[in-house]
Amino acid sequence: MSRTGPRRSESIRVAVLNAADDLLVEQGFAATTIEGIAARAGVAKQTIYRWWKSKVEILLDALADDALEGLAWAEPSGTAAEDLTAHLHRIAGFFQEPAGQVLQALLGHAQLDQGAAAALREGFLLRQRERDLAGLGAIIERHTGRTPDEENLARLTDLLLGPIYYRVLVFGEPADKDLLEATAHLTLKLAI
Amino acid sequence: MSRTGPRRSESIRVAVLNAADDLLVEQGFAATTIEGIAARAGVAKQTIYRWWKSKVEILLDALADDALEGLAWAEPSGTAAEDLTAHLHRIAGFFQEPAGQVLQALLGHAQLDQGAAAALREGFLLRQRERDLAGLGAIIERHTGRTPDEENLARLTDLLLGPIYYRVLVFGEPADKDLLEATAHLTLKLAI
Amino acid sequence: MSRTGPRRSESIRVAVLNAADDLLVEQGFAATTIEGIAARAGVAKQTIYRWWKSKVEILLDALADDALEGLAWAEPSGTAAEDLTAHLHRIAGFFQEPAGQVLQALLGHAQLDQGAAAALREGFLLRQRERDLAGLGAIIERHTGRTPDEENLARLTDLLLGPIYYRVLVFGEPADKDLLEATAHLTLKLAI
Amino acid sequence: MSRTGPRRSESIRVAVLNAADDLLVEQGFAATTIEGIAARAGVAKQTIYRWWKSKVEILLDALADDALEGLAWAEPSGTAAEDLTAHLHRIAGFFQEPAGQVLQALLGHAQLDQGAAAALREGFLLRQRERDLAGLGAIIERHTGRTPDEENLARLTDLLLGPIYYRVLVFGEPADKDLLEATAHLTLKLAI
DNA sequence: CACTAAACGAGACGGTACGTCTCGTCTTGTG
């Protein structure tokens, strides 16, 4: 016997996530307040508090939809170097998009708040880590015929993704083409 | 003709920087408020606002003293690989110390606030970048006898430091020994 | 042709009135919210709003049953002074009972809300006024053989009841025995 | 050594009391919210909460200035009956003025809230009671040459003021001329 | 004995005000 009464409104959920996204891109993280989101989404504050605990949760929700796509690995389709370089470009481009800015903000906030850090990890980063390991593993396997062991794969992933995140998070600017290619080649060199 | 009246009190400056440092480590960035710093330092709020524009500036000030030391490159003293690995360990250790936590917090906040990002860049990151370029350049030069050109050196620095910052900023945990060594070796391989 | 479907549930009506009564006595008027009444009565909010417009209406409903009895005039049975004094004691006692507290709260709220004042007047006070006029009139008539004219009777009623309400509403405490007796005697003195 | 720093702003105090007064008269007690008072007075909410605990305290403060004057006893100047009647008219008129409406609202709210009742008692009613006892006592003394004992005086005061408050608080309308005169005469009759 | 049709529980929703918190500015008197 399912429960009675009205169900959670999907249109509200979407409106809130969009409002949060928009505010973050337009005004930045600090100005993205629950009140602001509520006003922008045309929704009562209490309605937001009913479904989300904090703006971090909202942004995490918003991220879940968009980032999985933006950071997805394409099917291997060329040489290993081409595939890797293409993926790095994909990442660099992602951080220019709204969803990428959301991720960047959440990563920033995670440095300042243990709880947010844990939530981001559980809600997004670990999942993404799996996909990164799998994506890189698939390319290596296709190229060498062998599946790298877990430990090596993890290390290779850090080597591959480290520099690009470093440029974005520390210097606030996307990595340039040459760096991406160098990173891809170097990672491959170690992988073989 | 020098002006009359009391001059800026150095003891207040130190008390404020220490209070900020302490609060950040003990309570985190969000709880490190100007009000809190003032109370902890036994100083009036207005006095702080007279000399600093924001808590970011205070922390930047605090960082200036400590981080330059914590992230300094030692004189080359062994093989290139040894020197690089040692420096990476130094960095990893730095993020466990108070000064490292201040830097981490400022990097986090920089993702959320354009102004803070610029201030951090001007006040610390660019200076540190120079030192990283110089430090890595010196090691390569000692090993190969040749000075790498600027472009290559920048790329090598990103490859070297990227993974370690990636692990700290994205996963909130220090890079493990193996990753550090792999990074150092790989960077060297490309450098030669 | 009478309509189909379930009829208004009497048990709900009683449960709501009791819940309201109880809450008022236990928690006070402000804490007597529609939500609280609904929860206490085990009833949906909408069900309450279907049958009552406000908590004032609910309390008025609750009063209707009890207060008519609590403020009723007994049959004249002794000397006029005795009867009057007895009735005043009845009133003083009434304000200690739950129903009396409900009336007191409604009188209080009526000072703050024109609509509630009107509702209380229509729903209770005017009816009670009639009964007070009649009750006092009957005693005077039995004592003097004459029926006082309306205007005089109204004035006498105000003189009789004023002090006791004054003590309750202004000082929050029941009138003492001596005041009640003095009031009764004085009213009689003027009546003759 | 007196303390440093800014002092409480008297102009703010006055602005808040006036705003509260105005709102109460224009919109009623329920619509007289702290937020509304703050907005109307051009003052931050926090500033209100710094100096007053609730809107009741604000209104009490507002009352303190005005009501002492509005309910003051004039110097005896005619016959006792004239003086008493004049004072009753004064009271009746007072309830038509803003200050009177404030008192009426506070009396109303006192029925609903123990704390407010106590505050009203302490902050106003007891003081006023003293003045009423003294005022009536003075008139009686001038008329009879004797000072009534305390107990009698209290009873006489209740008899004198009861009916007029009764008409206002229970029926929401001022007592008519005849009732005031009858009350005054009757009280006097008992006093002698 | 279906077939209405309203009553009912549950509770989501847009609002308003609450009382609290912290911000950055401004004001006042002391050393």
Add this chain to the structure above:
DNA sequence: CACAAGACGAGACGTACCGTCTCGTTTAGTG
């Protein structure tokens, strides 16, 4: 004139109820 103390305007916080609304479910009658 730097400083402590702290009042002040501003505005977001998270909570409590408001009164309205939408859902299934339950409960009479009517045909």
